[in-house]
Amino acid sequence: MVKRAIPSREELFSILDAVMDPEVPVLSVVELGIVREAVATDDGGTVVTVTPTYSGCPAMREIETEIKRALEDQGLGPVTIRTTYSPAWTTDWIAPEARAKLEAYGIAPPGVVEAGELIQLTRRAATVRCPYCKSVLTEQKSEFGSTACKSIWFCRECRQPFEQFKAI
Amino acid sequence: MTPVPSSLFPYLLRLADDRLVLGHRLSEWCGHGPILEEDIALANVSLDLIGEATLLLKRAGEVEGRGRNEDALAYFRDSADYRNALMVELPKGDFGFTIVRQLFFSLFSLLQMDALTKSSDADLAGIAAKAVKESRYHVRHSAEWVVTLGDGTEESHARTQRAVDELWRYTGELFMADAIDREMSDAGLGVNPETLAERWNAEVGKTLERATLTIPKVGYMQRGGREGKHTEHLGHMLAEMQIVARSHPGASW
Numbered sequence: 001m002v003k004r005a006i007p008s009r010e011e012l013f014s015i016l017d018a019v020m021d022p023e024v025p026v027l028s029v030v031e032l033g034i035v036r037e038a039v040a041t042d043d044g045g046t047v048v049t050v051t052p053t054y055s056g057c058p059a060m061r062e063i064e065t066e067i068k069r070a071l072e073d074q075g076l077g078p079v080t081i082r083t084t085y086s087p088a089w090t091t092d093w094i095a096p097e098a099r100a101k102l103e104a105y106g107i108a109p110p111g112v113v114e115a116g117e118l119i120q121l122t123r124r125a126a127t128v129r130c131p132y133c134k135s136v137l138t139e140q141k142s143e144f145g146s147t148a149c150k151s152i153w154f155c156r157e158c159r160q161p162f163e164q165f166k167a168i
Numbered sequence: 169m170t171p172v173p174s175s176l177f178p179y180l181l182r183l184a185d186d187r188l189v190l191g192h193r194l195s196e197w198c199g200h201g202p203i204l205e206e207d208i209a210l211a212n213v214s215l216d217l218i219g220e221a222t223l224l225l226k227r228a229g230e231v232e233g234r235g236r237n238e239d240a241l242a243y244f245r246d247s248a249d250y251r252n253a254l255m256v257e258l259p260k261g262d263f264g265f266t267i268v269r270q271l272f273f274s275l276f277s278l279l280q281m282d283a284l285t286k287s288s289d290a291d292l293a294g295i296a297a298k299a300v301k302e303s304r305y306h307v308r309h310s311a312e313w314v315v316t317l318g319d320g321t322e323e324s325h326a327r328t329q330r331a332v333d334e335l336w337r338y339t340g341e342l343f344m345a346d347a348i349d350r351e352m353s354d355a356g357l358g359v360n361p362e363t364l365a366e367r368w369n370a371e372v373g374k375t376l377e378r379a380t381l382t383i384p385k386v387g388y389m390q391r392g393g394r395e396g397k398h399t400e401h402l403g404h405m406l407a408e409m410q411i412v413a414r415s416h417p418g419a420s421w
Binding site for chain 2: 052054055056057058084085086087088089118119120121122123141142143144145146148152166168
């Protein structure tokens with residue numbers, strides 16, 4: 001392993017920006033806002049603070065392994081991962097460029113998180129654009145999709161089912 | 169640092185066990201849902217609940233300070249050491265029973281977790297903030313279904329009403345407070361469940377009315393889960409949940 005100068009926060013984030021989310025491989029763990037902080041330590045290692053997207057996200061363990069590997073490959077081990085729950089992860093942290101990547105990949109990006117009433121007994125009507133044909137003649141089939149972070153939709157224009165990243 | 173009150177550990181177990189046991193019960197629907205979308209939805213809700221339980225048990229293990237992690241607490245406690253309310257351990261029943269129970273528990277959980285976002289335990293407050301976001305989806309999902317089924321066909325109405333009748337006597341336990349709850353509430357760490365009952369009753373009442381369902385007259389509310397006195401169903405469920413971990417302790421894959 002090469003010995004190197006202590007990297008800046010920007011350098012660490014740019015290394016981590018190459019670690020893709022295993023379930024949405026078009027976005028990195030930095031773009032998703034899972035990586036909250038990265039600090040180089042005096043002993044040449046790194047401390048990375050992450051926050052889970054959903055409480056039960058099964059990809060978190062793999063994400064931590066990939067983060068460690070990416071930094072160790074650059075000679076920045078040992079890597080310590082810390083988990084924080086506060087502030088709770090929100091899709092509002094996903095930047096516009098990342099949202100465009102999601103749509104190009106075939107997943108409708110999340111809308112803005114609305115505070116609203118704590119208790120809502122029915123779903124609110126929302127307009128979601130089909131990522132394939134861009135029509136807004138779409139309907140939600142279920143608030144729960146193939147992963148915790150997605151809901152199932154159907155486009156009445158191009159007759160294709162698609163998924164949306166849920167605003168949370 | 170102020171010492172952690174000894175009741176924080178059993179309090180965290182109550183929070184975690186409600187979610188672990190219900191999460192496991194819901195996972196029994198995987199591959200058996202009435203339609204594909206519901207199979208996926210129930211598995212999602214199950215995953216959220218088990219995830220919340222994992223974080224709560226991890227915190228419980230840290231507070232206890234005897235080296236038990238979330239897996240040790242989930243897989244190596246017997247039913248008498250579980251502190252969940254009786255409602256969540258009842259067998260999954262038909263889809264109507266599962267959905268009515270989801271409405272009752274999700275509404276309780278949302279109100280409870282919302283209050284816990286103000287806990288002076290930073291970890292618990294953070295876990296609660298995540299759980300609030302997830303519970304809001306769970307409430308919407310179950311409330312919509314209760315109305316669809318209750319105000320549906322003769323058959324779906326009858327089955328959903330039967331579920332309400334069977335489950336109602338288990339709702340009281342959710343809001344019963346004992347010394348542990350009061351100590352946690354006084355210390356600013358937890359919430360006294362009695363304070364959640366009014367809002368819960370209002371929201372459930374509204375939903376059941378819309379669903380053309382009625383609340384049964386029940387004189388006696390079942391209780392015991394918070395002290396480890398469970399129905400026969402929990403032991404059977406835990407046997408299935410724990411068998412692999414107990415047969416191969418320390419195994420990893």
